[in-house]
Amino acid sequence: xxxxxxxxxxxxxxxxxxxxxxxxxxxxxxxxxxxxxxxxxxxxxxxxxxxxxxxxxxxxxxxxxxxxxxxxxxxxxxxxxxxxxxxxxxxxxxxxxxxxxxxxxxxxxxxxxxxxxxxxxxxxxxxxxxxxxxxxxxxxxxxxxxxxxxxxxxxxxxxxxxxxxxxxxxxxxxxxxxxxxxxxxxxxxxxxxxxxxxxxxxxxxxxxxxxxxxxxxxxxxxxxxxxxxxxxxxxxxxxxxxxxxxxxxxxxxxxxxxxxxxxxxxxxxxxxxxxxxxxxxxxxxxxxxxxxxxxxxxxxxxxxxxxxxxxxxxxxxxxxxxxxxxxxxxxxxxxxxxxxxxxxxxxxxxxxxxxxxxxxxxxxxxxxxxxxxxxxxxxxxxxxxxxxx
Amino acid sequence: xxxxxxxxxxxxxxxxxxxxxxxxxxxxxxxxxxxxxxxxxxxxxxxxxxxxxxxxxxxxxxxxxxxxxxxxxxxxxxxxxxxxxxxxxxxxxxxxxxxxxxxxxxxxxxxxxxxxxxxxxxxxxxxxxxxxxxxxxxxxxxxxxxxxxxxxxxxxxxxxxxxxxxxxxxxxxxxxxxxxxxxxxxxxxxxxxxxxxxxxxxxxxxxxxxxxxxxxxxxxxxxxxxxxxxxxxxxxxxxxxxxxxxxxxxxxxxxxxxxxxxxxxxxxxxxxxxxxxxxxxxxxxxxxxxxxxxxxxxxxxxxxxxxxxxxxxxxxxxxxxxxxxxxxxxxxxxxxxxxxxxxxxxxxxxxxxxxxxxxxxxxxxxxxxxxxxxxxxxxxxxxxxxxxxxxxxxxx
Numbered sequence: 138x139x140x141x142x143x144x145x146x147x148x149x150x151x152x153x154x155x156x157x158x159x160x161x162x163x164x165x166x167x168x169x170x171x172x173x174x175x176x177x178x179x180x181x182x183x184x185x186x187x188x189x190x191x192x193x194x195x196x197x198x199x200x201x202x203x204x205x206x207x208x209x210x211x212x213x214x215x216x217x218x219x220x221x222x223x224x225x226x227x228x229x230x231x232x233x234x235x236x237x238x239x240x241x242x243x244x245x246x247x248x249x250x251x252x253x254x255x256x257x258x259x260x261x262x263x264x265x266x267x268x269x270x271x272x273x274x275x276x277x278x279x280x281x282x283x284x285x286x287x288x289x290x291x292x293x294x295x296x297x298x299x300x301x302x303x304x305x306x307x308x309x310x311x312x313x314x315x316x317x318x319x320x321x322x323x324x325x326x327x328x329x330x331x332x333x334x335x336x337x338x339x340x341x342x343x344x345x346x347x348x349x350x351x352x353x354x355x356x357x358x359x360x361x362x363x364x365x366x367x368x369x370x371x372x373x374x375x376x377x378x379x380x381x382x383x384x385x386x387x388x389x390x391x392x393x394x395x396x397x398x399x400x401x402x403x404x405x406x407x408x409x410x411x412x413x414x415x416x417x418x419x420x421x422x423x424x425x426x427x428x429x430x431x432x433x434x435x436x437x438x439x440x441x442x443x444x445x446x447x448x449x450x451x452x453x454x455x456x457x458x459x460x461x462x463x464x465x466x467x468x469x470x471x472x473x474x475x476x477x478x479x480x481x482x483x484x485x486x487x488x489x490x491x492x493x494x495x496x497x498x499x500x501x502x503x504x505x506x507x508x509x510x511x512x513x514x515x516x517x518x519x520x521x522x523x524x525x526x
Numbered sequence: 527x528x529x530x531x532x533x534x535x536x537x538x539x540x541x542x543x544x545x546x547x548x549x550x551x552x553x554x555x556x557x558x559x560x561x562x563x564x565x566x567x568x569x570x571x572x573x574x575x576x577x578x579x580x581x582x583x584x585x586x587x588x589x590x591x592x593x594x595x596x597x598x599x600x601x602x603x604x605x606x607x608x609x610x611x612x613x614x615x616x617x618x619x620x621x622x623x624x625x626x627x628x629x630x631x632x633x634x635x636x637x638x639x640x641x642x643x644x645x646x647x648x649x650x651x652x653x654x655x656x657x658x659x660x661x662x663x664x665x666x667x668x669x670x671x672x673x674x675x676x677x678x679x680x681x682x683x684x685x686x687x688x689x690x691x692x693x694x695x696x697x698x699x700x701x702x703x704x705x706x707x708x709x710x711x712x713x714x715x716x717x718x719x720x721x722x723x724x725x726x727x728x729x730x731x732x733x734x735x736x737x738x739x740x741x742x743x744x745x746x747x748x749x750x751x752x753x754x755x756x757x758x759x760x761x762x763x764x765x766x767x768x769x770x771x772x773x774x775x776x777x778x779x780x781x782x783x784x785x786x787x788x789x790x791x792x793x794x795x796x797x798x799x800x801x802x803x804x805x806x807x808x809x810x811x812x813x814x815x816x817x818x819x820x821x822x823x824x825x826x827x828x829x830x831x832x833x834x835x836x837x838x839x840x841x842x843x844x845x846x847x848x849x850x851x852x853x854x855x856x857x858x859x860x861x862x863x864x865x866x867x868x869x870x871x872x873x874x875x876x877x878x879x880x881x882x883x884x885x886x887x888x889x890x891x892x893x894x895x896x897x898x899x900x901x902x903x904x905x906x907x908x909x910x911x912x913x914x915x916x917x918x919x920x921x922x
Contacts, residue, residue, distance in 0.1 A: 154806060161802040164795050198702040199633040199646060201874075232596065239592060239777070241872065299872070301598040301738070303590055372701030376633070386643040389636065390869040390876055392785045401560075401792055408556050408796065412803050415549040419810040422543075 140440070144447050147420070155452065158416040162456025165405040165412075166494060167464035172398040172405070174468065174490040179395045182318045186380040189258055192357050193383040194347040194364055197374040203229070203343035204373050209248070212349060215363055221356035224254035227344035229327055233296030233306070235286060241299045242282055243319075246327040249275075255350040260315035268311035273329050276308035281320035283313045296323070302339045306330070317485060348380075406497060409453075413505035417449045421509035428513050429521025438514040445513050446506035453502025454495065461494045531827060531835035536842060543811065550807045551847045554895060557793070557800045558851025562891045563858065564789045566881040567866065571782055574879065577662060577717030579772035582614070582746040584755055586768045592872035593778060594629045594741040595648065599766070601626075604739055606764050612750030616658050623745040625659040627652050628731050630740075631875050632696060632723070635688040638863050645867055647683055648722045648875035649698060651730035659745045663719060667692070667710035672726050675733075678710040680720035682878040686865045696723070699733035718775060721867070721878040778870035782877070785868070797898055804902025808840055812910040819910050820918035829911035836907035837900050844899025848892045856883055 148155050194212070196202035209225045216222045226248045233244040253266040261269075261277065269275045278288060288294055288310050297305045308325055327344075334341035351357040361377040368375045388395060421428075431441055465486045473484045540547045586607065587597035604626050613622040628651035635641030650656075657663055670676035677696070684690045695705040706725060714720045731737070746755055752770045759768035769777070812819070819832060827835075859881055867878040 153809060157802050157806040157809070161799045161806060164799040164802070168792050168795050196702065197633070198697055198699070199631045201631055202700060202702060234592075239872075241592060297590060299590070299592050300596045303588075303598075372703055374702050382643075386633075386645065387869075389639075389643045390645060390867065392782070392866070392868050394785070394788075397789070404556050404560055405796070408553055408799060411549045411553045411556075412799070412806075415546055415553075415803065415807060418545050418549065419806070422546075423810075423814070 140443065140447065143444060144451055147424075147444075147448050148451065151420075154416060154419070158412060158452055159456040159459055161412040162409050162453060162498075163458075163460030165408050166457045166460030166498060168460075169402055169405040169409075169497070170461045170464050170486070170490055170494045171468060171484065172402040173493055174486045175398045175484040176395060176402065177487055177490045177493070178317060178485055183381050185258060186384070189380065190351045190354065190357050191255065191380045192349040192351055192361055192364075192377055193380060194349065194375050194377045195345065195383075197376040200230075200345050203345060204347070204375070206342045206344055208344070208368075208373060208375075209347060211367065212347065212360075212364055215360065215367070221352055221360060223350040223352060224251035225350075226251040226255040226348045227327060228346050228348065229330060229343065230300060230345050231296070231304075231306075231325060231330060232299040233323065233325075234299055236295065236297050236305070242296070242323040243279075243321050244296065244298075244323040244325065246325045246330040249326040249328055252324070252326075255348050258316070259319055261312050265312035269326075272309055272311055273326060274307060274309045275311040275326055275329075277312045277314060277324040278310055279314050279316070279320040279322045282323055283310075288313075302334070302337060304330075304333055304337060304339075306333055406501065409456075409498070410501045410505060413449060413453050413456075413501055414508070416452065417445065417505050417509045420448070421445065421513060425516070425521050428516060429518050432516065432518040433522065441516075442510040442514045445510040446503060449506025449510075450499060450502035453498045453505065457495055457498030461491055461498075465491055530831050531822070531838075533838075533842075536835060536839040539811070539815075539839060540843060543814075546807055546810065547843065550803060550843060551850065553800055553803045554844055554847025554898070555850040555854060557796045557898075558848045558891055558895050559854040559858070560796065561793050561894060562852050562855040562883060562887060563881065564786070564793055565887045565890055566855070566859070566864075566883055567789070567879065568786050569884060569887055570866075570879040570881050571779065571786065574716055574718055574877065575772075575775050575779055577715040578719075578775040579770075580662070581752050581770050581772065582748065582750065583659060583661075583771045584610075584744050584746065584752065584759070584768045585771060585774045586742040586744065586759055586766050587740075589760075589765055589767045591767070593870065593874070594627070595631065595873045595875055597629075597741050598738040599626075599740070599742060600738055603764075603766070604742055607742055607744065607759070607766075609764070610744065610755055610758055612747045612755065614745040614747045616655065618658075619654075621655070623655055623659050625652060625656040625743045626727065626739040627656065627743060628727060628734070628736060628740045629875075630698070630730065630734055632698060634690070634696070636867070637686055637688050638865050641688055645687060645876045646869075646874055647687055648873070649677070649730065650719075650722050650724050651727035652724055653727050656724075656743070659743045660714070660719060661745070662715045662717060664713050665710060666712055669710055669712075670724070670726050671709075672729070675704055675706045675725075675729060676709045677706045677723050677725040678712050679708055680722050680724075681711055681713050682716075682720040682880065683723060684711055685880070686721075686867060686878040690723075698725075698730070700735045704733050718778075718870075718877050721876060778873055779877075780871040782868050782871075797894070800895075800898050801902040804840055804844070804899055805906060807843075808836060808903045808906035809909070811839070812836065812906045815910075816913055816918045819913045820915045823913065823915045824919070832913075833907045833911035836910050837903045840899040840903030840907075841896050844895045845892060847899075848895035851895070852883065852888050852891055859883065 206227055209227050229246045231244045231246050232241045234241040290310055292310045295307045331341040364377050468486045591597035607624050608622050630649045631646045632649050633644045634647050636643050636645050670678055679690045694708050698706050756768040759766050864881045867876040
């Protein structure tokens, strides 16, 4: 007799229980695949940030304390032979919003010349960078911002700054970035901003942050120390951090969603393990006699155990699929990036997250079947046959 | 008379199936643990917002700006604000209670992660009048002097961010070259201002080279209509954006509420899973005891008492699970940490919360878990109540 056949028959025997267990498995697994997708996406972003070797330099007091643009030359002077620094891109917060709306975009003015060198990883082509370099009012925008406002390449877009002196400027969209972490970002050129500030009689030539693309981890760590030492006790004392450390403060400020998702993922695994374990214990209890019959018929103990563990794994996988697939489809067709809410925008279902969810389900199924399985193995045939449910 | 099944019967029933009972209990505890944490956070947010709902306090920012931190109001425009009708008058100085304020920020280490990450904490420059306009702000000890660089710190900020003890100094100023000594603390009934640092307005404006105020808060007389005041502020000649305190903070906490909605959705899904899990356990219980149930019917227990009995059994289980979950959450908050801070939607400065389990939250969580247990048990209990006595007794 085929083992698989017995497995399937067993699952069909108490259809209600199979269905309930599958639902109790599917619901948390749906949460799990979403949580895991975010964790996986954040890990990818964090790994990419590590590889990009960017160092962020800001004023030690706070990000709103501006630094003079001459800081770029001072930092460049630390590396006269151009061995450690690839390029430095100064950035200033513009905080623009579409007139009539409340929320401002992550809207930054970047040094046009070095922007392509410091950000080669944001999903732009050489043609995009050329357009950025050529067009003074160029804007490079994230996918979510583009979708939200219906902007296309070539569109002219007016943004109102939400920070003093509240300039209103027109930009031309030259490219749309596919970078997950920059979904809501709207880069503009700092030379254009400065000219506009100058024309309005406002102070210009200052930056909130300098992003330095370095050539190696050692170079980055050295520069981090050298820059902070160079500026210590000066009006422009700085705090330098690598990109992940720089972002960590913001992620905390947005409620630590990755932390929440990690915690959720763990709670969910705990819950599904208990649900599966419970069902298998119930099955085992009710079928003790039957297992005794199998043994009496000459089934080896290991096969009896296989029967139980197999059923548990099958149930777990079916339950997981029922949760993982609909959730993945939901997130695929309704991406959360348009919620425009911190790292939640990075949530994209990846095949990796789906595969990992199924692996976890497999492991949980194995673990849940193990204890009843071992008990079944140890079962003395005589006792089992004598047992009254 | 209808006879109920004795509690002891259910208690022993739960005990007989130890493994299943414990596994179900743990599912419930995990769900309730997460639920209470979220209710605690939602509670902390709403109590903080409830403390910032003074209808007679109007917060005025520049039209087109989104928060105090990115607003700028020239001094001559500020002077126009005394025209607003029905402004309350200071009891001490007899001046109208209009408080010009400047809002800046300082990056401070978070204590909960040992300073690995830093938070943007709001620094508010105020004058004497602010203490009468923001009437829930109460000094705990000394206040800053107007002559020397001193600040006072809100209790929530002092608890969550590093280097904010009395006697410590923080660096402020456009060039970051001025040390401000911390001389006292203040409370604000747990409202958002408790996450701030306050200093003397002219000194801070000077330190940051500012000639503009950020925002203006004013207090209306008790009999004034706040909506009339805000529409007067919006209209000519003032043309600024005035909101009551509640409206202002409602807008600033939009992102935090969104965060909570995400949390609720996740917990909701888990609660459903718990319902299904209980149903599963109870179906098994009922199936395993069909003969017993038939016996109970034979000796005179009605279908209704059997239904009630099984629901009660599940509810007992749920409440025990709920208590364990609450205890787990309590332990987590006590030993792992109960602090959290989040940016306001547009402020760019952080609001510090302390999550605590109030009796209300515990009751709410237990009610929720009772509902979960009862819902899960309902269908199995109905099956138990409908057991066909004769055929069930005949079963092997």
